[in-house]
Amino acid sequence: MIKWPFKKKTTVEMPATTVVRLTETDSTNSYLRQHAPQTEEWMTVVTAEYQTAGRGQGTHTWESKPGENLLFSVLTHPVMVPVRSQFLLSEAGALALKEVLDTYTDGITLKWPNDIYWNDRKLSGTLIETSIGSGHIKNCIFGIGLNVNQRTFENDAPNPVSLAQILGHDIDRELLFKQIVAVFEKYYRMLESGQYNVISTLYHEALYRRKGFHPYEDSDGRFEAAIVEVGDDGLLVLRDKDGKFREYEFREVKFIL
Ligand SMILES: Nc1ncnc2c1ncn2[C@@H]1O[C@H](COP(=O)(O)OP(=O)(O)OP(=O)(O)O)[C@@H](O)[C@H]1O
Ligand SMILES: O=C(O)CCCC[C@@H]1SC[C@@H]2NC(=O)N[C@@H]21
Numbered sequence: 001m002i003k004w005p006f007k008k009k010t011t012v013e014m015p016a017t018t019v020v021r022l023t024e025t026d027s028t029n030s031y032l033r034q035h036a037p038q039t040e041e042w043m044t045v046v047t048a049e050y051q052t053a054g055r056g057q058g059t060h061t062w063e064s065k066p067g068e069n070l071l072f073s074v075l076t077h078p079v080m081v082p083v084r085s086q087f088l089l090s091e092a093g094a095l096a097l098k099e100v101l102d103t104y105t106d107g108i109t110l111k112w113p114n115d116i117y118w119n120d121r122k123l124s125g126t127l128i129e130t131s132i133g134s135g136h137i138k139n140c141i142f143g144i145g146l147n148v149n150q151r152t153f154e155n156d157a158p159n160p161v162s163l164a165q166i167l168g169h170d171i172d173r174e175l176l177f178k179q180i181v182a183v184f185e186k187y188y189r190m191l192e193s194g195q196y197n198v199i200s201t202l203y204h205e206a207l208y209r210r211k212g213f214h215p216y217e218d219s220d221g222r223f224e225a226a227i228v229e230v231g232d233d234g235l236l237v238l239r240d241k242d243g244k245f246r247e248y249e250f251r252e253v254k255f256i257l
Pocket of ligand 1: 056057060061062063064115122123124125145147156157158159160161251253254255
């Protein structure tokens, strides 16, 4: 006997993340840059125990002792994000990191544009490289250096800090990595579903120096100012004590700590 209606089982296939694990590479960002043209994956993550030429912002290098921290890069193809709003990618990635780090410690904020701070010290740095084609963001490589179990820093980083220094014990790096990848997927899906206002609001709420006047320095010298906003284009808008608005691109203004 045929019964009607049949119970129809529908399964929604969620795109999966591909994880590539390397013992050593020059830079996980550079590795993905070389491999990006060949991959059509939704999200690819490359993680390394050690980088021989870890890159920071601009000409800076990134210090990380072998096997002590997290060094990884996330490749996505965010064609849905308008090129003029690509700073949303920075915001989403930084928020993902904060969401996980908040479960480990208090005091996590996002220093514009996308450093992760614990109080006044730098816990994580991000190097974002995008490539644009036919008016779309074709590839976004979001590289993260997160200080996890390293307890001494030997290069000239001014204010590094690690989770182990904050918490007083070593952290399970594999668990932390899996937590971060899962939350990255969540924020990327938010971008895919166009939740730009949510991301931008959360980013502003999480900003380092969100409230009050603090010292900054630009090419004209030092001044005190409050953060007004960060635009979707990534520009930082400050208001100084004379009420004058000052707008900056990355590297045009220095936070005096
Ligand atoms: N493991 C690390 N932890 C923290 N900072 C590091 C680490 N390795 C290297 N650094 C470097 O320390 C330097 C200072 O970083 P930061 O972004 O805080 O500078 P800044 O205060 O923004 O100054 P500037 O505006 O001149 O870049 C950078 O070159 C950064 O890449
Ligand atoms: O200067 C900064 O704050 C950015 C640091 C970014 C470091 C990470 S480590 C993983 C990825 N690979 C790199 O070469 N750089 C980024």
